[in-house]
Amino acid sequence: MASFSSFSKPISKTSDFLANFTDCLPNSHVVPRNLSLPGLGFRCFQTGFVERPVRNIWVVRNSNQNEALVDSTQILDVPVFSGFEAIERLRTFQETYKSKQLFLAMYSSIFGGITTDPAAMVIPMDDHMVHRGHGVFDTAAIMDGYLYELDQHLDRFLRSATMAKINIPFDRESIRRILIKTVSVSKCRKGSLRYWLSAGPGDFQLSPSGCHRPALYAIVIQDQSQSSQKGIKVVTSSIPIKTPQFAVMKSVNYLPNVLSKMEAEENGGYAAIWLDSDGFIAEGPNMNVAFVTKEKELLMPHFDKILSGCTARRVLVLAECLVREGTLQGIRVGNLTLEEGKNADEMMLIGSGVLVRSVVQWDEQVFGDGKEGPVTQALLNLIVEDMKSGPDSVRVPVPY
Numbered sequence: 509m510a511s512f513s514s515f516s517k518p519i520s521k522t523s524d525f526l527a528n529f530t531d532c533l534p535n536s537h538v539v540p541r542n543l544s545l546p547g548l549g550f551r552c553f554q555t556g557f558v559e560r561p562v563r564n565i566w567v568v569r570n571s572n573q574n575e576a577l578v579d580s581t582q583i584l585d586v587p588v589f590s591g592f593e594a595i596e597r598l599r600t601f602q603e604t605y606k607s608k609q610l611f612l613a614m615y616s617s618i619f620g621g622i623t624t625d626p627a628a629m630v631i632p633m634d635d636h637m638v639h640r641g642h643g644v645f646d647t648a649a650i651m652d653g654y655l656y657e658l659d660q661h662l663d664r665f666l667r668s669a670t671m672a673k674i675n676i677p678f679d680r681e682s683i684r685r686i687l688i689k690t691v692s693v694s695k696c697r698k699g700s701l702r703y704w705l706s707a708g709p710g711d712f713q714l715s716p717s718g719c720h721r722p723a724l725y726a727i728v729i730q731d732q733s734q735s736s737q738k739g740i741k742v743v744t745s746s747i748p749i750k751t752p753q754f755a756v757m758k759s760v761n762y763l764p765n766v767l768s769k770m771e772a773e774e775n776g777g778y779a780a781i782w783l784d785s786d787g788f789i790a791e792g793p794n795m796n797v798a799f800v801t802k803e804k805e806l807l808m809p810h811f812d813k814i815l816s817g818c819t820a821r822r823v824l825v826l827a828e829c830l831v832r833e834g835t836l837q838g839i840r841v842g843n844l845t846l847e848e849g850k851n852a853d854e855m856m857l858i859g860s861g862v863l864v865r866s867v868v869q870w871d872e873q874v875f876g877d878g879k880e881g882p883v884t885q886a887l888l889n890l891i892v893e894d895m896k897s898g899p900d901s902v903r904v905p906v907p908y
């Protein structure tokens with residue numbers, strides 16, 4: 509979707525739109541239907557003839573012959589709202605916007621507390637995280653009224669903040685208390701907690717020196733979509749991996765990750781896998797990867813150039829019991845070649861979102877008999893059991 513706000517000049521006429529639009533997309537061309545150029549295959553459909561707004565769906569094709577639908581709504585007049593009316597419009601937007609996710613509670617250091625009104629779950633436009641990407645984030649799963657691996661995620665969150673040169677507005681214990689209280693207020697017993705530290709609101713400059721103070725935000729989300737354990741396909745990412753300095757911190761700069769995920773989806777896959785600058789297997793856009801060799805060794809890329817996944821690190825600990833019972837012959841963390849990965853018996857994705865998910869195909873390579881691998885399944889069972897009844901070090905009770 510392209511909105512007029514994404515263009516640099518105010519646009520009043522179709523010709524201005526076209527000029528701006530083609531400026532924005534290198535090697536792209538767009539023409540409306542009634543200006544069709546035979547042989548070039550460009551089309552435009554106007555889908556609405558109401559006085560305002562007018563909705564246009566543009567089909568554009570770039571020089572690689574990839575087609576994209578561009579949905580542009582022509583705005584002829586702009587209403588002006590009072591603060592109260594704007595909040596009401598936000599509430600209506602939230603209510604009509606069909607989502608599988610419910611936003612149950614939000615903490616913001618800007619208003620210094622927690623709200624359960626989704627219309628008030630907003631952050632300031634001038635926050636350095638919004639207009640310069642100067643923020644870090646992390647998550648934790650909520651399972652049966654416990655926060656899973658909260659302290660491990662919190663440690664990584666604070667390490668990321670240090671690397672991004674963001675001072676913390678409160679000490680670690682206070683941040684932890686705020687996060688737990690936000691989950692408690694949400695009454696959510698199964699869902700996820702997401703939280704951000706940013707350089708805070710300021711003056712829209714590149715330097716954060718004009719930001720008043722760092723900001724902390726947190727939100728509790730209940731996801732109603734069904735989780736699946738079905739084996740999935742992955743592809744090799746053509747989007748460049750972040751350099752190690754940026755890959756090891758969980759900053760809000762996820763554009764490469766988003767493009768990589770989109771590339772996978774465009775090719776019928778679930779995720780695209782990055783190789784590092786030396787060609788070794790790295791990670792997925794929001795998950796780590798691991799393999800089980802034909803000799804039943806668990807292999808995982810080491811974490812010096814990628815994000816140190818809390819779930820992957822926990823899997824390494826839990827996998828030791830599979831070594832003890834003889835299901836695995838050993839565990840190795842190191843440099844993994846593409847050949848080692850593709851010749852493995854099993855491949856899996858590991859992360860807070862996917863937990864442990866079997867990969868049945870990587871590019872053209874099918875693993876084993878093309879079915880979910882047994883070791884992957886055993887590791888998934890171990891992590892789910894750990895979430896439900898693991899030790900105190902990984903389960904923080906939420907006092908509701």
Ligand SMILES: Cc1ncc(COP(=O)(O)O)c(C=O)c1O
Pocket residue numbers: 765791792793794795796815816817818819820858859860861
């Ligand atoms: C780039 C990247 N790698 C790996 C992971 C997995 O980390 P975790 O298990 O802590 O969720 C994530 C999680 O979001 C990620 O974004």
